[in-house]
Amino acid sequence: MAIWYVNEETRLREKKNTFLAFTICRTSPSHCFFLHKHTWILLLPGTKTTIKMANQGLSYEGCNFLRQRLVLSTLSGKRVRIKNIRSKDDDPGLRGTVLSYQPGLLYGGSIEHDCNPQRSIGYYLEALLMLAPFMKMALKATLRGVTNNPNDPTIDLLKTTAVPLMKKFGIDGEGFDLKVVKRGMAPGGGGEVVFTCPIRRTLKPVQLTEPGKIKRIRGVAYSVRVSPQMANRIVESTRAVLNQFIPDIYIYTDHMKGANSGKSPGFGLTLVAETQNGCFLSAEMSSTPQGQGDPVLPEDLGRNCAKLLLEEIYRGGCVDSSNQSLALLLMTLGQQDVSKVLLGPLSAYTIEFLRHIRDFFQVMFKIEVQKPLEDERKGGDKVLMTCVGVGYSNINKTIK
Numbered sequence: 001m002a003i004w005y006v007n008e009e010t011r012l013r014e015k016k017n018t019f020l021a022f023t024i025c026r027t028s029p030s031h032c033f034f035l036h037k038h039t040w041i042l043l044l045p046g047t048k049t050t051i052k053m054a055n056q057g058l059s060y061e062g063c064n065f066l067r068q069r070l071v072l073s074t075l076s077g078k079r080v081r082i083k084n085i086r087s088k089d090d091d092p093g094l095r096g097t098v099l100s101y102q103p104g105l106l107y108g109g110s111i112e113h114d115c116n117p118q119r120s121i122g123y124y125l126e127a128l129l130m131l132a133p134f135m136k137m138a139l140k141a142t143l144r145g146v147t148n149n150p151n152d153p154t155i156d157l158l159k160t161t162a163v164p165l166m167k168k169f170g171i172d173g174e175g176f177d178l179k180v181v182k183r184g185m186a187p188g189g190g191g192e193v194v195f196t197c198p199i200r201r202t203l204k205p206v207q208l209t210e211p212g213k214i215k216r217i218r219g220v221a222y223s224v225r226v227s228p229q230m231a232n233r234i235v236e237s238t239r240a241v242l243n244q245f246i247p248d249i250y251i252y253t254d255h256m257k258g259a260n261s262g263k264s265p266g267f268g269l270t271l272v273a274e275t276q277n278g279c280f281l282s283a284e285m286s287s288t289p290q291g292q293g294d295p296v297l298p299e300d301l302g303r304n305c306a307k308l309l310l311e312e313i314y315r316g317g318c319v320d321s322s323n324q325s326l327a328l329l330l331m332t333l334g335q336q337d338v339s340k341v342l343l344g345p346l347s348a349y350t351i352e353f354l355r356h357i358r359d360f361f362q363v364m365f366k367i368e369v370q371k372p373l374e375d376e377r378k379g380g381d382k383v384l385m386t387c388v389g390v391g392y393s394n395i396n397k398t399i400k
Helices: 066-076 121-134 155-168 229-242 298-315 321-333 348-361
Strands: 002-007 023-028 031-036 039-044 051-053 058-061 080-083 099-101 108-114 137-145 177-182 191-197 214-224 249-256 266-275 280-286 338-343 366-370 382-388
Touching (some): 066 099, 066 321, 066 348, 121 137, 121 155, 121 191, 121 321, 155 177, 155 214, 155 266, 155 321, 214 229, 229 249, 229 266, 280 298, 321 348, 321 382
Parallel strands (some): 002 039, 058 080, 108 137, 214 249
Antiparallel strands (some): 023 031, 031 039, 080 099, 177 191, 214 266, 266 280, 338 382, 366 382
């Protein structure tokens, strides 16, 4: 799918034949797309550019950050070529060591997918959350595989942190939900998740600069194919740590049986701290997968997870570490207005994501480090991220 930038005064000719047949897709009062023979032509008002090929594509090397590149390529419409993907490995994982990706339109609708059990369903959902609002039809995705493992964000964490974050950007409605139908621990999996998301034409800018104080802590202690007492032991050890700081704590226990319990035994905990201004900070831990490494006691898991949550609260910000890249992407795609979000220290993954946003959307953020005063007791250094959105419009959405 090629994209041409065209001036209002320019007449496009192909072999001396003027483009007469085309389909109009208006993305804003000042921008129109024309479709002719599988070629998208963008009409720009008031510019002096004649004809410029915009989809030259980007080239990268290595296997790292594959999801970032594919997601941003899909949203920006720029093709991407990735080479030297595990070129020295006997089994690189792909059918070869070079990947060329030409983005098209996002259709949406009802889909089902069996995820690779080597990664959690959360690994796939992180990318899907970024793409789902910009499809032609509302998405209903049924994903099967591992719902909880130690390496990827769990469904419980994404439901309690990523979903409320997206609602702040105007992605909401009754059809916006993330539900665990069956829970499947690593390595066997057997879990099932249903994700539904409405579509949006545009996103609204946000100003998230004051997280506020922590007012409550909620959590889910889950267990499958083990004694239900495991979850209760996790709750007791977690409360022993957190009750020293705040009384409003409630941790649900979720014990699934039979066909809903997946294929492997395990247990874990997801904790979420909510602030007075509606921001969510999270932490999670799960047991060691069966047959991999030393087993973990429920008491140790509960205490360690509580300490991880306290560490996340110390980092602070209006968005937790696991959702920094999602917040930055939604800021980039927002309307042509200023968005500000206060974050904790940027993770290495987020820093690379900022570089990719610059490559695909030519957007650079203003980064201001905020050091709290000694008597404020607001944790560590914060980073205020500011940008002007590109005014992204969902060209896949059906015009009614």
